[in-house]
Amino acid sequence: MLTLKDKTALVTGAASGIGRDAALTLARQGVEIYAADIDTAGGQKTVDEIAAYGGTAHLVTLDVTSAEAWAAAVDTIAKTSGQLHVLINSAGIMITQTIEACTLETYQRQQKINVESVWIGCKTALDLMTETAARDGTASIINLSSTLGLVGGRMFSAYCASKGAVRLMSKALAVELGPRQIRVNSVHPTLVNTPLGLGAMQDLVDGGVPLPSKEAMIDMVKMQTPLGRYAEPDDIAHAIAFLASDESRYITGTELVVDGGITAA
Template sequence: MSAKSLEGRKALVTGGARGIGAAIAQALARSGAAVMIGDILDGVGRDTAGEIAKAGVKTGFVKLDVTDDAQWERAVAATVETLGGYDILINNAGIEITSLVSEIKAEDARRMCDVNIVGTVLGMKHAFRAMRPGGPAGKGGAVVNIASVAATIAFPSIAVYSGTKSAVDRMTRVAAMEAGKLGFGVRVNCIYPGLIPTDMGLQLANDIVSIGLAADVNAAVGSVVEQTPLGRLAEVSDIADAAVFLCSNDARFITGIGLPVDGGMGM
């Protein structure tokens, strides 16, 4: 893949202020894309956009709660206006609330469903409307949804999170079929990241200890590494590189897939 495989492309990255989202935004920018950061974290999001802009990349920040239809409309309009188009969506925003099934709170389950499922499908909705022929961008494009290895394995304490990420996988495949059949010119794929030592990943490790499933954080992390054939945790760059590939012309005949980037953990 060429260093500038996304030259001229325009991307919106949700949850792009930090963690996986920020790494993907930076990788897209290095590959030649203009990038809009969408996040509820205003200050951190603007800082991330500012760092990307230092390399001479056209970028911006838009406040985006992915559960809000109207905010999606504004975010897409801002992306088209600021970047001069819109043909990549990275649906990365998500939350994980750890709980044993016997202890799950209804409000936590609903919150995860709202952000991880509703937020993802609203992103695809507004991407399709903007990217399809006759839309305000209208040149087709690529959508990459961030699922999780949790969609493919039975990992204790994250039942609802796993369910929401399984839903992301299913929605990806249906959306890819619809986009193809309706001639939208939009490819839709998802990625299953393995456990990454981001804020969310480390919080999960701490939560596993607090509910008695591991003696300490090292043991919690060690158990994940033990289940991973490549023998390490994932890195944000692993996920970012996969996202760039799926958005690029090298993946021009790939749609409706779930790509494991998990070191073999979910095989």
């Protein structure tokens, strides 16, 4: 069992996918969860699922691109719980287009949701996390990047730019916030069995990758992956839980790659 009990965590993108599974995984280990999402119905389902097995969770309606919404969310946590040990920036989108097809507006939307929101969230949560770390010895920011923040990919120029930025932002913040005992790391999944991940496979086929179907695209990814399968959301959630825990208290400024070995192949 990881040392997580009695911590408080804010998880963005908690209505579905990796964010949802991260919230559930942490809650099962005694973490108080603030489940944040612009999809309030989905976020409420996550909160209800946590409550059903005796966990503690609160719904936070959050447009991650809004500094005002972030300020309101952190203010709620400060007034309700008085602490914030863990910030998980999981919310994001994946634009799969060639550079010819991708408009400047689409590119900017990708950066706004995937990069700017992470910076706003880290900045806004900083004071409360500093207070928490000063009292309890450590706090942890976990930013979701991607294997496509490490290597390039066809039709992913906008997405790769965003996830590469998250990777280096995390390193810069790790250096800056280390003296406050706030650790900052990035997590880099490969293809994950979520609507976002599997939808990208269809986009690639539609965009001209020479394979007949989404299923054929997925099979190709499995063949290229040494472990022979794509990731499930809880594969990523368990990695996130480790970085949130006291067991990772000397780990900061690094990338945790959760990809079944595909970037090693």
